[in-house]
Amino acid sequence: xxxxxxxxxxxxxxxxFNRAVALMDxxxxxxxxxxxxxxxxxxxxGVRLRGQIQTFTGYRSVHSExxxxxxGGIRFALGVNQDEVEALAALMTYKCALVEAPFGxxxxxxxxxxxxxxxxxxxxxxxRFAYELAKRDLIHPSQNVPAPDMGTGEREMAWIADQYxxxxxxxxxxxxxxxxxxxxxxxxxxxxxxxxxxxxxxxQEFFRDPEGMKKANMTGxxxxxxxxxxxxxxxxxxxxxxxxxxxxALITGIIERDGALFSSDGLDVEAVxxxxxxxxxxxxxxxxxxxxxxxxxxxxDCDILIPAALEGVINLSNAANIKAPLIIEAANGxxxxxxxxxxxxxxTVIIPDMYANAGGVTVSYFxxxxxxxxxxxxRMQRRQEEARHQLVIxxxxxxxEHMGDAWSMTPQFKDKYLRGAGELELVRSGLDDTMRxxxxxxxxxxxxxxxxxxxxxAAYLVSIGKVAAxxxxxxx
Ligand code: GLU
Numbered sequence: 316x317x318x319x320x321x322x323x324x325x326x327x328x329x330x331x332f333n334r335a336v337a338l339m340d341x342x343x344x345x346x347x348x349x350x351x352x353x354x355x356x357x358x359x360x361g362v363r364l365r366g367q368i369q370t371f372t373g374y375r376s377v378h379s380e381x382x383x384x385x386x387g388g389i390r391f392a393l394g395v396n397q398d399e400v401e402a403l404a405a406l407m408t409y410k411c412a413l414v415e416a417p418f419g420x421x422x423x424x425x426x427x428x429x430x431x432x433x434x435x436x437x438x439x440x441x442x443r444f445a446y447e448l449a450k451r452d453l454i455h456p457s458q459n460v461p462a463p464d465m466g467t468g469e470r471e472m473a474w475i476a477d478q479y480x481x482x483x484x485x486x487x488x489x490x491x492x493x494x495x496x497x498x499x500x501x502x503x504x505x506x507x508x509x510x511x512x513x514x515x516x517x518x519q520e521f522f523r524d525p526e527g528m529k530k531a532n533m534t535g536x537x538x539x540x541x542x543x544x545x546x547x548x549x550x551x552x553x554x555x556x557x558x559x560x561x562x563x564a565l566i567t568g569i570i571e572r573d574g575a576l577f578s579s580d581g582l583d584v585e586a587v588x589x590x591x592x593x594x595x596x597x598x599x600x601x602x603x604x605x606x607x608x609x610x611x612x613x614x615x616d617c618d619i620l621i622p623a624a625l626e627g628v629i630n631l632s633n634a635a636n637i638k639a640p641l642i643i644e645a646a647n648g649x650x651x652x653x654x655x656x657x658x659x660x661x662x663t664v665i666i667p668d669m670y671a672n673a674g675g676v677t678v679s680y681f682x683x684x685x686x687x688x689x690x691x692x693x694r695m696q697r698r699q700e701e702a703r704h705q706l707v708i709x710x711x712x713x714x715x716e717h718m719g720d721a722w723s724m725t726p727q728f729k730d731k732y733l734r735g736a737g738e739l740e741l742v743r744s745g746l747d748d749t750m751r752x753x754x755x756x757x758x759x760x761x762x763x764x765x766x767x768x769x770x771x772x773a774a775y776l777v778s779i780g781k782v783a784a785x786x787x788x789x790x791x
Contacts, residue, residue, distance in 0.1 A: 321653055324626050325402040330652040332405070335775030338766050341783055349408075349782050352378045352401045358447045362440050364432075371427060373444050375453040375461075378404035378420040381785045384457055386411060386418035386676060388464025388495075389444075389471070395424035399626070403464075406647050407676070410669040412778035412785075414753045416680040421459055423448070429466050441471050445478040449492075454479055456491035456687070462679045463495040465625075468549070469507065473500040491686035494679035503682040503692075505742040506675075511553020512743070513674015514621065514645045516750035517666055518558065521641075524754070526762050527770075531641045531664035533618065538563035541579075541617040543639070545570040545609075546624025547588060547597075550645045550672065554621060555584045564619070568612045571596060575612035576603040614638060622649035630654045637663065644668035659769050667771040669778065670753055677749045681742055692738045700735035708733060 322330060329350060336346050355376040361368040374397055377385050387407035390400075400422050408420025425444055429437055448454045454461060454475065463472055472495040479492040490501035498504065505512070521527055522537055542564045544555045551569075558564040565581035573596035576582055582603055590600045598605065606612065613620065613633060620639035622628050626648035629637060634654035642658070643666040644650060650658065650665060658665060685692060708729055715724050736744070760773040767773045 319631060319653065321627075321631050321651055323398050323402075324648055324651075325398045325405070327627075327648065327652040327655075328402045328405050331655065331771060332409075332775060332779070335772045336779060338764075338772070338776065339779060339783075341779075345783055345786060348786065349379065349779060350405075352376055352404060353380060355397055355401055355404075356448075356451065356453060357397065358444070360443055360447055362436075362443050364436050364439070371425060371440060371444070373423065373425040373447070374400040375423040375448050375459070376400045376404040376421060377453075377459065378422075379408040379782060380419045381408075381782050381789065382411070382417050382419045384418060384455065384460045385421035386416065386460050386462070386494075386679065387420055387422040388462045388675075389423035389425065389467055389475075390464040391425050391427050391429045391466030391471070393426060393428045394625075395426045400424045402626075403647055406669055408782060409775065409778040410673045410676060412781040413669055413756070413774055414673040414677050414749050415781075416673075416676050418460070418676075418680070421461075422464075423453075423461055424464075427466075434470075437471075438474055441474045442478045445475040446482065449479050449482050454492050456486070456488045456683075460491065460679075460683060461493050462675065463549075465548070469495060469497040469502065472496045472502075476500060488687055491683050494682040494686075495675075496682070501682075501686055503678065503685050503742060504737075504739040505746070506678045506682055507549065508553045508557075509678035509742075509746060510550045510645070510672050510675035511555075511557060512746060513677065513750055514550065514554035514623075514643060514671055515557040515562065516674065516747050517671050517754060518619070518643060519562070520751050520754040521643075521666060524758055527664065527758060530662070532662075533640060536562075540564045540619055541567045542619045542621060543568035543570070543577075543612060543615060543617045544621045544623055545613060545628060545649075546622070546646065547571055547584075547591060548623065550675075551621065551623030552584065552588050554623060554645055556588070559584050567617055568615055569597065570609045570612050570624075573598050573609075574605055574607040575609040576600055576605055577612060577615065578603045619643060621645050625649070627651050629658070631657070634658050635661070640664065642666070644671045647672065655771065665769065665771060667774045670750075670757060670770075670774050673753065674746055674750065677746050678742055681745055692741045693736055697735035697737060701733060704733050704735070 361370050403422035411418040452458045475493045480489040496502035544551045555566045568577040614636040616638045620642045623645035630651040631653040634657035756777045757773040
Protein backbone atom coordinates (compact mmCIF):
# COMPACT_ATOMS: atom_id res chain seq x y z
CA UNK A 316 0.00 0.00 0.00
CA UNK A 317 1.42 3.40 -0.88
CA UNK A 318 1.47 5.79 2.00
CA UNK A 319 0.82 9.44 1.22
CA UNK A 320 3.57 11.47 2.80
CA UNK A 321 3.08 15.05 3.88
CA UNK A 322 5.53 17.31 2.02
CA UNK A 323 7.76 19.70 3.94
CA UNK A 324 6.65 23.33 4.31
CA UNK A 325 8.90 24.49 1.47
CA UNK A 326 7.75 21.63 -0.75
CA UNK A 327 4.16 22.60 0.05
CA UNK A 328 4.78 26.18 -1.08
CA UNK A 329 6.53 24.88 -4.22
CA UNK A 330 3.63 22.52 -5.00
CA UNK A 331 1.14 25.36 -4.71
CA PHE A 332 3.40 27.56 -6.87
CA ASN A 333 3.71 24.78 -9.48
CA ARG A 334 -0.03 24.30 -9.66
CA ALA A 335 -0.51 27.98 -10.51
CA VAL A 336 2.49 28.37 -12.79
CA ALA A 337 1.30 25.44 -14.93
CA LEU A 338 -1.60 27.67 -15.93
CA MET A 339 0.72 30.47 -17.05
CA ASP A 340 2.75 30.92 -20.15
CA UNK A 341 6.10 32.03 -18.79
CA UNK A 342 9.28 32.00 -20.88
CA UNK A 343 11.40 28.89 -20.28
CA UNK A 344 13.64 29.23 -17.24
CA UNK A 345 11.82 32.18 -15.72
CA UNK A 346 9.48 29.91 -13.79
CA UNK A 347 12.45 28.17 -12.17
CA UNK A 348 14.16 31.52 -11.51
CA UNK A 349 11.12 32.78 -9.63
CA UNK A 350 10.55 29.59 -7.64
CA UNK A 351 14.02 28.98 -6.27
CA UNK A 352 15.38 30.66 -3.19
CA UNK A 353 18.33 32.90 -4.17
CA UNK A 354 20.43 32.40 -1.04
CA UNK A 355 20.24 31.29 2.55
CA UNK A 356 22.83 32.39 5.04
CA UNK A 357 23.33 30.26 8.13
CA UNK A 358 25.19 31.66 11.09
CA UNK A 359 26.31 30.05 14.32
CA UNK A 360 27.47 32.40 17.03
CA GLY A 361 28.33 32.13 20.67
CA VAL A 362 27.13 34.34 23.51
CA ARG A 363 28.52 34.11 27.02
CA LEU A 364 25.51 33.59 29.29
CA ARG A 365 25.23 32.34 32.86
CA GLY A 366 28.95 31.63 33.03
CA GLN A 367 29.28 29.65 29.83
CA ILE A 368 29.27 30.14 26.07
CA GLN A 369 26.01 29.15 24.41
CA THR A 370 25.92 28.62 20.66
CA PHE A 371 22.92 29.74 18.63
CA THR A 372 21.97 28.97 15.05
CA GLY A 373 20.28 31.61 12.91
CA TYR A 374 19.23 32.01 9.28
CA ARG A 375 18.43 34.77 6.83
CA SER A 376 17.06 33.60 3.55
CA VAL A 377 16.65 35.79 0.48
CA HIS A 378 14.12 34.34 -1.91
CA SER A 379 13.85 36.90 -4.68
CA GLU A 380 15.66 40.18 -5.39
CA UNK A 381 13.50 41.29 -8.31
CA UNK A 382 12.89 44.33 -6.10
CA UNK A 383 15.12 45.65 -3.36
CA UNK A 384 15.26 45.88 -0.44
CA UNK A 385 14.02 42.42 0.32
CA UNK A 386 11.61 42.19 3.23
CA GLY A 387 10.43 39.73 5.84
CA GLY A 388 10.29 39.03 9.54
CA ILE A 389 12.71 37.40 11.95
CA ARG A 390 11.28 34.53 13.94
CA PHE A 391 12.52 33.31 17.33
CA ALA A 392 11.39 29.71 17.85
CA LEU A 393 12.89 26.35 18.65
CA GLY A 394 11.51 24.80 15.46
CA VAL A 395 13.29 27.25 13.14
CA ASN A 396 15.14 25.48 10.32
CA GLN A 397 16.35 26.18 6.80
CA ASP A 398 13.37 24.58 5.06
CA GLU A 399 10.95 26.72 7.08
CA VAL A 400 12.85 29.97 6.61
CA GLU A 401 13.05 29.38 2.85
CA ALA A 402 9.33 28.61 2.61
CA LEU A 403 8.53 31.77 4.56
CA ALA A 404 10.90 33.85 2.40
CA ALA A 405 9.14 32.58 -0.74
CA LEU A 406 5.77 33.50 0.73
CA MET A 407 7.12 37.02 1.40
CA THR A 408 7.98 37.41 -2.30
CA TYR A 409 4.45 36.49 -3.36
CA LYS A 410 2.85 38.47 -0.54
CA CYS A 411 4.71 41.69 -1.34
CA ALA A 412 3.94 41.33 -5.05
CA LEU A 413 0.24 40.75 -4.38
CA VAL A 414 -0.21 43.83 -2.17
CA GLU A 415 2.19 45.94 -4.24
CA ALA A 416 4.72 46.53 -1.50
CA PRO A 417 7.88 47.25 -3.52
CA PHE A 418 10.07 44.55 -1.98
CA GLY A 419 11.59 41.18 -2.75
CA UNK A 420 11.04 38.35 -0.29
CA UNK A 421 13.21 37.37 2.66
CA UNK A 422 12.87 35.77 6.07
CA UNK A 423 15.02 35.10 9.09
CA UNK A 424 14.95 32.89 12.10
CA UNK A 425 16.85 32.11 15.25
CA UNK A 426 16.59 28.68 16.85
CA UNK A 427 15.77 29.66 20.42
CA UNK A 428 12.96 29.44 22.94
CA UNK A 429 12.78 33.10 23.98
CA UNK A 430 10.78 32.25 27.11
CA UNK A 431 13.84 30.54 28.56
CA UNK A 432 15.83 33.79 28.73
CA UNK A 433 15.82 36.97 30.79
CA UNK A 434 15.29 40.24 28.96
CA UNK A 435 18.93 41.34 29.26
CA UNK A 436 20.07 37.94 27.91
CA UNK A 437 17.69 38.17 24.97
CA UNK A 438 19.01 41.65 24.22
CA UNK A 439 22.58 40.36 23.99
CA UNK A 440 21.56 37.44 21.81
CA UNK A 441 19.45 39.63 19.50
CA UNK A 442 22.16 42.27 19.16
CA ARG A 443 24.75 39.62 18.36
CA PHE A 444 22.50 38.03 15.72
CA ALA A 445 21.79 41.49 14.28
CA TYR A 446 25.53 42.22 14.16
CA GLU A 447 26.16 38.98 12.23
CA LEU A 448 23.44 39.83 9.70
CA ALA A 449 24.22 43.55 9.40
CA LYS A 450 27.89 42.99 8.66
CA ARG A 451 26.81 40.99 5.58
CA ASP A 452 24.20 43.58 4.51
CA LEU A 453 21.44 41.17 5.50
CA ILE A 454 20.09 44.04 7.58
CA HIS A 455 20.26 47.25 5.57
CA PRO A 456 17.76 50.03 4.69
CA SER A 457 18.21 49.54 0.94
CA GLN A 458 19.12 45.83 0.88
CA ASN A 459 17.27 43.81 3.48
CA VAL A 460 14.72 45.06 6.01
CA PRO A 461 13.56 42.63 8.73
CA ALA A 462 10.44 42.94 10.88
CA PRO A 463 8.74 41.07 13.74
CA ASP A 464 7.46 37.53 13.36
CA MET A 465 6.68 34.71 15.81
CA GLY A 466 8.55 35.21 19.08
CA THR A 467 9.72 38.73 18.26
CA GLY A 468 8.12 42.15 18.56
CA GLU A 469 8.77 45.85 18.97
CA ARG A 470 11.39 45.31 21.66
CA GLU A 471 13.62 43.11 19.47
CA MET A 472 13.20 45.47 16.50
CA ALA A 473 14.37 48.41 18.64
CA TRP A 474 17.51 46.45 19.61
CA ILE A 475 18.16 45.55 15.97
CA ALA A 476 17.69 49.18 14.85
CA ASP A 477 20.05 50.41 17.54
CA GLN A 478 22.65 47.76 16.72
CA TYR A 479 22.58 48.74 13.05
CA UNK A 480 22.84 52.45 13.95
CA UNK A 481 25.90 51.76 16.14
CA UNK A 482 27.57 49.96 13.24
CA UNK A 483 26.62 52.66 10.69
CA UNK A 484 26.97 55.88 12.60
CA UNK A 485 26.70 58.20 9.58
CA UNK A 486 23.80 56.51 7.82
CA UNK A 487 21.01 59.08 7.89
CA UNK A 488 18.51 56.37 6.91
CA UNK A 489 19.59 53.92 9.60
CA UNK A 490 16.10 53.69 11.14
CA UNK A 491 14.76 52.24 7.88
CA UNK A 492 16.91 49.13 8.38
CA UNK A 493 14.10 47.35 10.23
CA UNK A 494 10.34 47.85 10.68
CA UNK A 495 7.95 47.09 13.51
CA UNK A 496 9.87 49.36 15.86
CA UNK A 497 8.21 51.07 18.83
CA UNK A 498 6.77 54.52 18.08
CA UNK A 499 9.48 56.24 20.13
CA UNK A 500 12.22 54.48 18.15
CA UNK A 501 11.01 55.37 14.66
CA UNK A 502 7.98 53.09 14.44
CA UNK A 503 4.58 53.92 13.00
CA UNK A 504 1.13 54.05 14.62
CA UNK A 505 -0.91 50.94 13.95
CA UNK A 506 1.96 48.53 13.11
CA UNK A 507 1.43 46.22 16.11
CA UNK A 508 -2.22 45.58 15.24
CA UNK A 509 -1.63 45.69 11.46
CA UNK A 510 -1.71 41.98 10.61
CA UNK A 511 -4.87 41.39 12.67
CA UNK A 512 -6.42 44.53 11.21
CA UNK A 513 -5.55 43.24 7.74
CA UNK A 514 -7.37 39.97 8.48
CA UNK A 515 -10.44 42.01 9.45
CA UNK A 516 -10.24 44.15 6.28
CA UNK A 517 -9.75 41.01 4.18
CA UNK A 518 -12.91 39.44 5.60
CA GLN A 519 -14.85 42.66 5.15
CA GLU A 520 -13.85 42.72 1.50
CA PHE A 521 -14.74 39.03 1.10
CA PHE A 522 -18.21 39.84 2.42
CA ARG A 523 -18.51 42.50 -0.30
CA ASP A 524 -18.04 39.79 -2.96
CA PRO A 525 -21.41 38.10 -3.50
CA GLU A 526 -20.00 35.54 -5.92
CA GLY A 527 -17.23 34.57 -3.49
CA MET A 528 -19.75 34.25 -0.67
CA LYS A 529 -21.89 32.02 -2.86
CA LYS A 530 -18.90 29.76 -3.47
CA ALA A 531 -18.48 29.48 0.31
CA ASN A 532 -22.22 28.96 0.76
CA MET A 533 -22.44 32.01 2.96
CA THR A 534 -25.04 34.73 3.28
CA GLY A 535 -25.48 37.93 5.27
CA UNK A 536 -22.70 39.87 6.94
CA UNK A 537 -19.98 39.24 9.51
CA UNK A 538 -22.48 40.11 12.22
CA UNK A 539 -23.32 36.96 14.20
CA UNK A 540 -20.92 34.71 12.28
CA UNK A 541 -19.31 31.99 14.46
CA UNK A 542 -15.54 32.20 14.40
CA UNK A 543 -12.90 29.80 15.76
CA UNK A 544 -9.40 31.24 16.19
CA UNK A 545 -6.30 29.13 16.62
CA UNK A 546 -3.58 31.07 18.42
CA UNK A 547 -4.22 34.22 20.44
CA UNK A 548 -0.81 35.73 19.73
CA UNK A 549 -0.46 39.18 18.22
CA UNK A 550 -2.28 38.32 14.96
CA UNK A 551 -5.02 36.07 16.32
CA UNK A 552 -5.75 38.37 19.24
CA UNK A 553 -6.15 41.51 17.17
CA UNK A 554 -8.15 39.78 14.42
CA UNK A 555 -10.54 38.20 16.95
CA UNK A 556 -10.83 41.42 18.96
CA UNK A 557 -11.69 43.61 15.96
CA UNK A 558 -14.07 41.07 14.42
CA UNK A 559 -16.01 40.66 17.67
CA UNK A 560 -15.95 44.27 18.86
CA UNK A 561 -16.42 46.02 15.52
CA UNK A 562 -18.15 43.53 13.21
CA UNK A 563 -20.36 41.67 15.68
CA ALA A 564 -18.80 38.26 14.98
CA LEU A 565 -19.04 35.63 17.74
CA ILE A 566 -15.72 34.12 18.74
CA THR A 567 -17.03 30.68 19.65
CA GLY A 568 -13.64 29.00 20.04
CA ILE A 569 -10.08 29.99 20.97
CA ILE A 570 -7.36 27.36 20.64
CA GLU A 571 -4.11 27.87 22.52
CA ARG A 572 -1.05 25.86 23.58
CA ASP A 573 -2.79 24.46 26.68
CA GLY A 574 -6.12 23.51 25.11
CA ALA A 575 -9.15 25.38 23.86
CA LEU A 576 -12.00 27.50 25.15
CA PHE A 577 -15.41 27.40 23.55
CA SER A 578 -18.74 29.07 24.11
CA SER A 579 -21.66 29.21 21.70
CA ASP A 580 -22.54 32.70 23.02
CA GLY A 581 -19.13 34.05 22.02
CA LEU A 582 -16.02 34.59 24.13
CA ASP A 583 -14.80 37.92 25.47
CA VAL A 584 -11.51 38.15 23.56
CA GLU A 585 -10.05 40.93 25.68
CA ALA A 586 -10.82 39.03 28.89
CA VAL A 587 -9.17 35.85 27.52
CA UNK A 588 -6.15 37.87 26.39
CA UNK A 589 -5.76 39.45 29.84
CA UNK A 590 -6.12 35.99 31.44
CA UNK A 591 -3.31 34.61 29.25
CA UNK A 592 -1.02 37.52 30.17
CA UNK A 593 -1.66 36.92 33.86
CA UNK A 594 -1.69 33.10 33.97
CA UNK A 595 0.44 32.10 30.99
CA UNK A 596 -2.38 30.10 29.36
CA UNK A 597 -6.14 29.76 29.01
CA UNK A 598 -6.55 27.02 31.64
CA UNK A 599 -8.85 28.11 34.44
CA UNK A 600 -10.53 30.87 32.44
CA UNK A 601 -14.06 31.22 33.85
CA UNK A 602 -17.26 31.68 31.77
CA UNK A 603 -16.29 29.16 29.08
CA UNK A 604 -15.90 25.46 28.44
CA UNK A 605 -12.36 24.19 28.37
CA UNK A 606 -10.88 21.16 26.63
CA UNK A 607 -7.29 19.99 26.80
CA UNK A 608 -7.67 18.57 23.27
CA UNK A 609 -7.11 21.93 21.58
CA UNK A 610 -6.61 20.81 18.02
CA UNK A 611 -9.93 18.91 18.02
CA UNK A 612 -11.68 22.28 18.19
CA UNK A 613 -10.35 23.04 14.69
CA UNK A 614 -12.90 20.46 13.54
CA UNK A 615 -15.85 22.03 15.37
CA ASP A 616 -18.81 23.52 13.56
CA CYS A 617 -18.34 27.24 12.78
CA ASP A 618 -18.65 29.73 9.92
CA ILE A 619 -15.08 31.00 9.78
CA LEU A 620 -11.90 29.28 10.90
CA ILE A 621 -8.85 31.47 11.53
CA PRO A 622 -5.61 29.52 11.95
CA ALA A 623 -3.31 32.21 13.38
CA ALA A 624 -0.52 30.12 14.89
CA LEU A 625 1.88 27.67 13.30
CA GLU A 626 2.30 26.25 9.81
CA GLY A 627 0.93 22.85 8.85
CA VAL A 628 -1.86 22.63 11.43
CA ILE A 629 -4.45 21.67 8.81
CA ASN A 630 -3.03 18.69 6.98
CA LEU A 631 -3.71 15.24 5.57
CA SER A 632 -4.71 13.96 9.01
CA ASN A 633 -7.52 16.40 9.79
CA ALA A 634 -8.48 18.34 6.63
CA ALA A 635 -11.39 16.02 5.84
CA ASN A 636 -12.93 16.76 9.26
CA ILE A 637 -12.85 20.55 9.01
CA LYS A 638 -16.43 21.84 8.98
CA ALA A 639 -15.87 25.56 8.45
CA PRO A 640 -16.95 26.61 4.92
CA LEU A 641 -14.47 29.51 5.05
CA ILE A 642 -10.86 29.48 6.27
CA ILE A 643 -8.75 32.61 6.45
CA GLU A 644 -5.04 31.91 6.84
CA ALA A 645 -3.82 34.49 9.34
CA ALA A 646 -0.68 32.39 9.93
CA ASN A 647 1.84 31.59 7.21
CA GLY A 648 1.31 28.15 5.69
CA UNK A 649 -1.27 26.77 8.15
CA UNK A 650 -2.71 24.46 5.48
CA UNK A 651 -0.34 21.95 3.86
CA UNK A 652 -0.52 21.22 0.12
CA UNK A 653 -2.19 17.86 0.95
CA UNK A 654 -4.70 19.49 3.28
CA UNK A 655 -5.36 22.15 0.68
CA UNK A 656 -6.25 19.56 -1.94
CA UNK A 657 -8.74 17.80 0.34
CA UNK A 658 -10.39 21.09 1.29
CA UNK A 659 -10.55 22.28 -2.31
CA UNK A 660 -12.32 19.11 -3.35
CA UNK A 661 -14.85 19.62 -0.56
CA UNK A 662 -15.51 23.19 -1.73
CA THR A 663 -14.09 24.92 1.34
CA VAL A 664 -13.07 28.46 0.46
CA ILE A 665 -9.61 29.40 1.71
CA ILE A 666 -8.47 33.02 1.82
CA PRO A 667 -4.74 32.36 1.38
CA ASP A 668 -1.96 33.47 3.72
CA MET A 669 -0.08 35.54 1.15
CA TYR A 670 -3.11 37.82 1.06
CA ALA A 671 -4.77 37.30 4.44
CA ASN A 672 -1.77 38.19 6.60
CA ALA A 673 -0.26 40.83 4.31
CA GLY A 674 -1.42 43.65 6.60
CA GLY A 675 1.82 43.40 8.56
CA VAL A 676 4.16 43.95 5.68
CA THR A 677 1.87 46.60 4.22
CA VAL A 678 2.17 48.76 7.32
CA SER A 679 5.88 47.88 7.47
CA TYR A 680 6.10 49.45 4.02
CA PHE A 681 4.49 52.62 5.36
CA UNK A 682 6.95 52.63 8.28
CA UNK A 683 9.91 52.24 5.95
CA UNK A 684 8.65 55.16 3.80
CA UNK A 685 8.15 57.23 6.98
CA UNK A 686 11.72 56.50 8.08
CA UNK A 687 13.14 57.43 4.68
CA UNK A 688 11.11 60.64 4.51
CA UNK A 689 11.96 61.52 8.12
CA UNK A 690 8.49 62.86 8.79
CA UNK A 691 5.33 61.51 10.38
CA UNK A 692 2.41 60.96 8.02
CA UNK A 693 -0.14 63.77 8.22
CA ARG A 694 2.21 66.27 9.88
CA MET A 695 2.07 68.76 7.01
CA GLN A 696 -1.59 68.45 5.97
CA ARG A 697 -3.58 67.76 9.11
CA ARG A 698 -4.19 71.29 10.41
CA GLN A 699 -4.56 72.72 6.94
CA GLU A 700 -7.21 70.13 6.23
CA GLU A 701 -8.95 71.05 9.48
CA ALA A 702 -8.84 74.76 8.59
CA ARG A 703 -10.49 74.10 5.23
CA HIS A 704 -13.13 71.94 6.87
CA GLN A 705 -13.74 74.75 9.36
CA LEU A 706 -14.71 77.01 6.43
CA VAL A 707 -17.43 74.55 5.43
CA ILE A 708 -18.62 74.22 9.02
CA UNK A 709 -18.80 78.03 9.36
CA UNK A 710 -20.95 78.26 6.25
CA UNK A 711 -23.20 75.44 7.43
CA UNK A 712 -23.50 77.14 10.84
CA UNK A 713 -24.81 80.28 9.14
CA UNK A 714 -27.33 78.17 7.29
CA UNK A 715 -28.22 76.42 10.54
CA GLU A 716 -29.08 79.75 12.17
CA HIS A 717 -31.01 80.91 9.14
CA MET A 718 -33.15 77.74 8.91
CA GLY A 719 -34.38 77.87 12.48
CA ASP A 720 -36.16 74.62 13.46
CA ALA A 721 -36.43 73.40 9.89
CA TRP A 722 -32.84 72.08 9.71
CA SER A 723 -29.81 71.76 11.92
CA MET A 724 -26.40 70.22 11.73
CA THR A 725 -25.91 67.01 13.72
CA PRO A 726 -23.19 67.51 16.37
CA GLN A 727 -21.45 64.24 15.40
CA PHE A 728 -21.13 65.47 11.83
CA LYS A 729 -19.33 68.61 12.98
CA ASP A 730 -16.86 66.72 15.16
CA LYS A 731 -16.17 64.00 12.65
CA TYR A 732 -15.89 66.32 9.70
CA LEU A 733 -13.61 68.77 11.48
CA ARG A 734 -10.97 66.26 12.52
CA GLY A 735 -8.07 66.04 10.09
CA ALA A 736 -6.47 62.64 9.58
CA GLY A 737 -3.50 61.83 11.83
CA GLU A 738 -0.98 59.06 11.25
CA LEU A 739 -3.17 56.25 12.60
CA GLU A 740 -6.14 57.22 10.41
CA LEU A 741 -3.88 57.42 7.37
CA VAL A 742 -2.27 54.05 8.11
CA ARG A 743 -5.69 52.43 8.46
CA SER A 744 -6.89 54.05 5.26
CA GLY A 745 -3.80 52.90 3.38
CA LEU A 746 -4.12 49.38 4.77
CA ASP A 747 -7.83 49.12 3.96
CA ASP A 748 -7.21 50.37 0.43
CA THR A 749 -4.36 47.88 -0.04
CA MET A 750 -6.42 44.93 1.21
CA ARG A 751 -9.39 45.87 -0.95
CA UNK A 752 -7.39 46.30 -4.14
CA UNK A 753 -5.40 43.10 -3.60
CA UNK A 754 -8.60 41.13 -2.97
CA UNK A 755 -10.17 42.55 -6.11
CA UNK A 756 -7.17 41.54 -8.20
CA UNK A 757 -7.44 37.93 -6.93
CA UNK A 758 -11.22 37.96 -7.13
CA UNK A 759 -11.27 38.91 -10.81
CA UNK A 760 -8.96 36.01 -11.67
CA UNK A 761 -10.90 33.61 -9.41
CA UNK A 762 -14.27 34.44 -10.94
CA UNK A 763 -13.24 35.07 -14.53
CA UNK A 764 -10.74 32.31 -15.31
CA UNK A 765 -12.19 28.83 -15.72
CA UNK A 766 -8.91 27.23 -14.66
CA UNK A 767 -8.46 29.24 -11.42
CA UNK A 768 -10.80 27.29 -9.19
CA UNK A 769 -9.67 28.70 -5.87
CA UNK A 770 -8.41 31.92 -4.31
CA UNK A 771 -4.92 30.57 -3.64
CA UNK A 772 -4.34 29.75 -7.29
CA ALA A 773 -5.72 33.17 -8.19
CA ALA A 774 -3.39 34.83 -5.68
CA TYR A 775 -0.37 32.97 -7.10
CA LEU A 776 -1.37 33.86 -10.66
CA VAL A 777 -1.53 37.55 -9.81
CA SER A 778 1.67 37.63 -7.80
CA ILE A 779 3.79 35.44 -10.08
CA GLY A 780 2.60 37.61 -12.97
CA LYS A 781 3.89 40.69 -11.17
CA VAL A 782 7.24 39.15 -10.25
CA ALA A 783 7.67 37.90 -13.83
CA ALA A 784 6.88 41.36 -15.22
CA UNK A 785 9.48 42.89 -12.98
CA UNK A 786 12.15 40.35 -14.02
CA UNK A 787 11.30 40.99 -17.65
CA UNK A 788 11.60 44.74 -17.15
CA UNK A 789 15.01 44.24 -15.57
CA UNK A 790 16.07 42.36 -18.68
CA UNK A 791 16.75 39.01 -17.08
N1 GLU B 1 6.56 38.71 9.63
C1 GLU B 1 5.49 39.34 8.95
C2 GLU B 1 5.04 38.51 7.77
O1 GLU B 1 5.20 37.31 7.76
C3 GLU B 1 5.79 40.78 8.59
C4 GLU B 1 6.91 40.99 7.64
C5 GLU B 1 7.28 42.45 7.46
O2 GLU B 1 6.61 43.31 7.99
O3 GLU B 1 8.28 42.68 6.75
O4 GLU B 1 4.44 38.97 6.85
